[in-house]
Amino acid sequence: MSKNDYIIFSSIDWEVHYQLHHQLTLSLSKSENRVLFVQNIGVRPIKFNDTGRIIKRIIDRIFSIRGFKIINKNISLLIPLIFPFPFNKFFIKINTFLLSKSILNWISKSNFNNPIIITFLPNPVIINLLENTFQNNLKIYYCANHMSKGSPEAMPLESWEKKLFKNANLIFTISHLTYERSKKYNNNIFNYPPAVDFKKIIQNKKIFNIGANKTNICYIGALSNVIDIELLDYVISKLNEFNFIFIGPILINVNKIKKYKNVSFLGQLCHDKTISYLKSMHMGIIPYKKNEFTDNVYCCKLNEYLACGLPVISTNLHEIEIFSSNHDNIIKISKNKNEFANHIIDINSKYDVIDKTNLKTIAEKNSWDKRFELIINTIEENLLEFEKNRDQSSNLFFDYYNRIKKRLISIIIIPIFIFLISFYSPLFWYLGNILAINTPISESQAIVVFSGDGYSNYLNIGYQKRALDSKKFLENKLAKKIFLSSGKDQTIHEVTLLRAFLITEGIDDKKIYIFEDYPSSTYENVKMVGNLLVKNRITDIIFITAPYHSLRSYLIWKSNYPNINIKIPRVIDSPPEKIQWKNSYTNIKIILYEFLAIIHNKLNNRF
Structure with missing residues (x-):
């Protein structure tokens, strides 16, 4: 068995339960092949229930070396951070550039020699990489299921998978139906289902x-x-x-x-x-x-x-x-x-x-031993044939031109790209909508208002918006009590202003509870208010806060007070539902701060 270098584009992450992807990677490693295992980059837009996975991906990336980790002497892990819009043409190009740059840098520094590419993922970015960055490498598609049928959001994968079927040098399938499907587009197909160790x-x-x-x-x-x-x-x-x-x-x-x-x-x-x-x-x-x-x-x-x-x-x-x-x-x-x-x-x-x-x-x-022997023999036979036909010629001028072009990209284009992607793309609108969660509203025992959180300025007018929100829900008789708390220490207490406003609008003073102590964090604020709610046997609340502050608050509430039903409405300053292409510096700063705050709270086991 010859020793080769491999890049595996996985459809799962390394830490998930043991599957075919792990078997193949570990067996290649034991046979003294070197493997770069690229974590799953996804096949659908992100959803709210992906929040935990996204946070973990960010934390893993932070504690890696530019996205890379060493599993053992022959296996390295790439934790890619890309924009989560798999079928948007603009982001496909951006993500292809980002992923290609990381991998090519790794190949250069690790002296990978003409790596064999195995992908479990028919993602548009991966296909772009195979057609451009790795056009002169042996390309294998391991079709492990009918991914486009896995969810409605993944349906656009079908056309991309057909393209991959046609362009791959070699196809492995895991079932009779995947074999029959791929046979329409390629003749070099082998059915190698998962096996057992x-x-x-x-x-x-x-x-x-x-x-x-x-x-x-x-x-x-x-x-x-x-x-x-x-x-x-x-x-x-x-x-x-x-x-x-x-x-x-x-x-x-x-x-x-x-x-x-x-x-x-x-x-x-x-x-x-x-x-x-x-x-x-x-x-x-x-x-x-x-x-x-x-x-x-x-x-x-x-x-x-x-x-x-x-x-x-x-x-x-x-x-x-x-x-x-x-x-x-x-x-x-x-x-x-x-x-x-x-x-x-x-x-x-x-x-x-x-x-x-x-x-x-x-x-x-x-058994996996028998299956792996078939797989590796098939790869090596195809590799010999592929190398006979590979054009090994090099063009020194072209290589020099590419080096100059890469330097220009790093010096000029990347800063321009960061500016455009930040201020003139829907990126921060998408990210903001992840933070600004809301749920169906119904009559509750109380309304809880956090004023002052989720704004970037020391002095802000956020309390005015919270006042209008509070008035609306009280007038609609959705609760009989309201608890007011502020996360900002200011000259005039915001909760005092909120209370005065509500009283002038005809709200009974006896229904209003205020906290004049300023908590040091959202976590402390939740604990302070939550303890009073428990004491008053309140288990069902409408929670009002700044929209971008709602996800962090919700995660802390549910972790520390799971028996309290939290309902979060859309508020006056909730981000628009229609896609937005322009972003303000203030919004970007708040959104980035909130994601960092979520990571900070997660690391401190607050949820």
């Missing part, structure tokens, strides 16, 4: 027991939008004599099944711990919804269940049906929730006579 599982002798008095039914992997929660709700409620254990990150609302006493969530564990828990289980389940996306998926967990000797129950996914028919119908396949529950009952009644050794034998046939 069989030796590693057999050598892991640790067993972590849980719920020893009952039969344990286990699911490993992310609880994401592919999971059929309605099916699980039915099965778990019907089979209360069984334990249901879930190992993996929770990415969706699981309240429907969280309420049951026979359900346990162990969260995301390292792969070794996951296997140690699996070995104490009795069955493995794959409760996926059946749709175009899941029919294109080959479940990594399938062979891990079998390697641990677990019988498997699954919904009727296309790839599972093919696998089962190729192995004497070893998988119990369900067309509906009643069948799913009955299969569990049936397996439990026959559990002692099931041939667990046969299950492990089937898994061993799908």
Whole structure:
């Protein structure tokens, strides 16, 4: 096996639960290949529930060396920071430039030699890089699912993926449907589904027991939008004599099944711990919804269940049906929730006579060692052919011209770009809308107003806007009490002015509570007001603050007072819903400050 350099554009981050991306990278590393693993740059615009992931990405970037981290002597990690607008033509060009610059600098400093490119991601930026920056490199697309069918926001990927199918030198697929889809555009295709680290599982002798008095039914992997929660709700409620254990990150609302006493969530564990828990289980389940996306998926967990000797129950996914028919119908396949529950009952009644050794034998046939050998042999054969046709000629003048051009870009174009992107693009409008959250409003026990936060000036007129907001909600009889607090220490107390204004507008003085002490931070403000709300048994409030201050406040409220229902309305100075292309210096300063404040609070474990 020859030693090569690889760049892997991943569709997941390195820290997520163990998957094909990790297997491939670690195996290349063990074979003394060097790998630059580029974290996921996404396939859809960001949403509010991405906030935690965005903050983590920023923190990881801060504690890296210009975005790079060392995993081991052969694996380096790139944590890219790009603009989260994957299909905007303007930002595609900008993101391509930013990512290309980082990678080329890395290649130069690390002496990467004609790296082989493997991408799991049909993102427009990646395709631009393959067509331009890496046009003379061997390019492999590992098609791991039907990504454009994963969510409505990812639908534009379909046309980009077709382009990638056509332009890649080599295509790997994980399922029969992905193979058939890619065959329309390329002839150099190999179907290499995920496989199991069989030796590693057999050598892991640790067993972590849980719920020893009952039969344990286990699911490993992310609880994401592919999971059929309605099916699980039915099965778990019907089979209360069984334990249901879930190992993996929770990415969706699981309240429907969280309420049951026979359900346990162990969260995301390292792969070794996951296997140690699996070995104490009795069955493995794959409760996926059946749709175009899941029919294109080959479940990594399938062979891990079998390697641990677990019988498997699954919904009727296309790839599972093919696998089962190729192995004497070893998988119990369900067309509906009643069948799913009955299969569990049936397996439990026959559990002692099931041939667990046969299950492990089937898994061993799908071992990662065998799969990796096929993958690496295919790459090396294609690399030899590719290098024969590669034009190795160099043009010294062209190289000199490119060096001069890069210097000019760094000196002149980058500052201009930063100015334009800051003041004449929708970037800060998008970022501001992430900060300015709002929720549906209904009658509540009280209104809580934070005045003075979220403004950049020591002396500001923000309290006037909060006064008008407060008046509107009180006049609409949405609450009977109002609590006023200020985050700014000023000559005349803002809360005193707010109170005076509300009284002159006819609001009963007895309904107004003010805090004349100035908290040192939003966190202290929340704690001060929150303690009084708890004392007064108030559990439902309308919270009014400066719009860009609302996300930080909300995160602190929910972390410290989870039993208080927080409703945040649109206020007078909420950012416009229509996209804005011009930004003021003041707004930019406030937005940047708020994101830094969120990071600061996260690092100090305030939420």
